Amino acid sequence: MTESDGPLVVAIGAALTALAAVLLAYTLRARRRVLEVSQPFPPQWRSLLAQRVPLYGRMPADLRLRLEPLVRGFLADVEFIGCQGLEITDEMRLTISIQACLLAAGLGPRAYDSLRSVLVYPDEFVVEEADEDEAGVVTEGARVLSGQAFEASRIVLSWRDVLESGGADEPYNVVLHEFAHYLDHSVGGALTAPTAKHPTPGSWHAVLEREYAALCAAVDRGEATLIDPYAAERPEEFFAVATETFFEAPRQIRERHPHLYRKLQGLYGLDPAGWT
Ligand SMILES: [Zn+2]
CATH class of the missing domain: 1.10.472.150 (Glucose-regulated metallo-peptidase M90, N-terminal domain)
Structure with a gap:
């Protein structure tokens, strides 16, 4: 090791100290979580x-x-x-x-x-x-x-x-x-960003895009909609508002938007229309 290695050694030492601090914080967080969950x-x-x-x-x-x-x-x-x-x-x-x-x-x-x-x-x-x-x-x-x-x-x-x-x-x-x-x-917006020009029929994106377009058209015609018209702002908003409707008006959304209901049911692994 030469004298010119001095700053390098200091830098490596500082990097290792910072890494150790991050690992310690991570370990403490994980331990606290295990204790808390039990x-x-x-x-x-x-x-x-x-x-x-x-x-x-x-x-x-x-x-x-x-x-x-x-x-x-x-x-x-x-x-x-x-x-x-x-x-x-x-x-x-x-x-x-x-x-x-x-x-x-x-x-x-x-x-x-x-x-x-x-x-x-x-x-x-x-x-x-x-x-x-x-x-x-x-x-x-x-x-x-x-x-x-x-x-x-x-x-x-x-x-x-x-x-x-x-x-x-x-x-x-x-x-x-x-x-x-x-x-x-x-997930980087993957749930709501269009992934292809022609998504596979019946896929998550195909259903979401079709339902979003139908809602926008209904809002343009001034029709009353089950899914709040704010959902017509953007596909991201449509997903967030449809999620609210899925849990807060599950039977209505299952009846009026059965394909959308099934996709949300698959995503969340839950069937709120079946809850009594
Ligand atoms: Zn929003």
Whole structure:
């Protein structure tokens, strides 16, 4: 080794220290998860979910039990952060995590591996955004949102909207909506991006594209639709809104959009129209 190797040795030493720190953090996180998942699910959590989450009330008992370790793991991995002075409660953590885990029930416990935090605002929140149109014209402005899931590591939700989700009047559910976006983003948009000019008839993409086009046409004609007209914004929104409808109005969507229902049933590995 020569004197000129000095900086190289220091750099390698620093890189190894950083790697060791990352591995340690990863190991601690994995250990915390194993410990957390093995803990029993407190009965008061079950009562709280039954009282506060209408969707939980409709789930079959075996599905509820299957979700409990997923919720434990989710709570161990994901930090909940209250914004604008909002204090995070067990009700918030459980209400959000049970619905997030419901979507992941058929996808496996690693579905939210990259997610680090859920930010909760008391009400709708404002984000500054810059939009570029097809001509390259950039418009900057503020948007008021009830939820946002455009980053790999965090999801933002308005608590008021979480509480309004699952009401009897309309198939609205901001938690399912944002976590559906998250799952789509986590596979690089593969669930909603067109993959070929002519997708195989009956495939996921063929059904999604046909249903999306039909919804856009119905909205253009001014017809009332089961799937909220907001879904006509973009295929990504169609997928997120269809997910809300799949869980919040399952029998109606199965009756009016049977092909779409079957595809969502396959994706999520669940049959909510069959729940009593
Ligand atoms: Zn959306």
